[in-house]
Amino acid sequence: MPSAPLIRHATAEDAAPLAAFAAQAFTDTYRDLDDAQEIADYVAEHFQPGVVAGVIQDAACTTMLMTLGDQLAGYAILRDAPPPSCVTGPGPLQLWRLYLGQGLGARLMAEVNAEARQRGARTLWLGVYDRNQRAVEFYGRCGFVQVGNKEFLFGGRLYIDPIYAATLREPP
Structure with a gap:
């Protein structure tokens, strides 16, 4: 029987396995x-262990x-990143990346929401490839609605990605 999922904060030792997973x-x-x-090319630039270690150690993340x-x-x-002007909810915090395997998204999102509330956020926002x-x-x-768009440069092309936001609610 598989074990229950465990969610924890990453440490420097997690950089290499997280880079490979990401x-x-x-x-x-x-x-x-x-x-x-x-x-x-994008993976080579953004998902190397040194880059991931920098994100793990970044006080804004x-x-x-x-x-x-x-x-x-x-x-x-x-x-912590300045929100685009279309994100108008109070206390905005960016959900920069969320990747999953094995259908566990709702559980991880609940923990993300709890962490965001603990950090004082009242609104989560993100950009996603349409x-x-x-x-x-x-x-x-998960309650996100499209509130605008942003430019995203990928592979030498400029994409217009939708921006989504959700108001964080206290758990029941």
């Missing part, structure tokens, strides 16, 4: 949506890991 999750998510070389036994099953990164339909639907189920 690179694979990104590749798996976008392999049918974009050019393979552009995906590989909270990196959360979800594990099942000794296997990484998902992660999320909250980041062709990533699984993510768009997941965020919709």
Whole structure:
């Protein structure tokens, strides 16, 4: 019987396994949506252990890991970042990345919401590739609504990605 998922904050020792997981999750998510070389270039720039270690150590970020036994099953990164003007809710905090495997999204999102509230946030916001339909639907189920758009440069092309926001509510 598989163990229950455990969610914890990442440490410096998690940088290499998180980088490998993040690179694979990104590749798996976008392999049918974009050019393979552009995906590989993005992964090489953003998901190296040194880059991930910098994010883990960044005081503006909270990196959360979800594990099942000794296997990484998902992660999320909250980041203090200036919100775009379309995010008008109070106390905004960016949900910078959230990648999952094994259908555990609702559990990780509940922990993300709790962490965001603990950090004083009252609104979560994020940008997502509109062709990533699984993510768009997941965020919709989590209460996010589209509030605007932002530019995202990927592979030498400029994309207009939707921005979503959700008001954080206290748990029942």
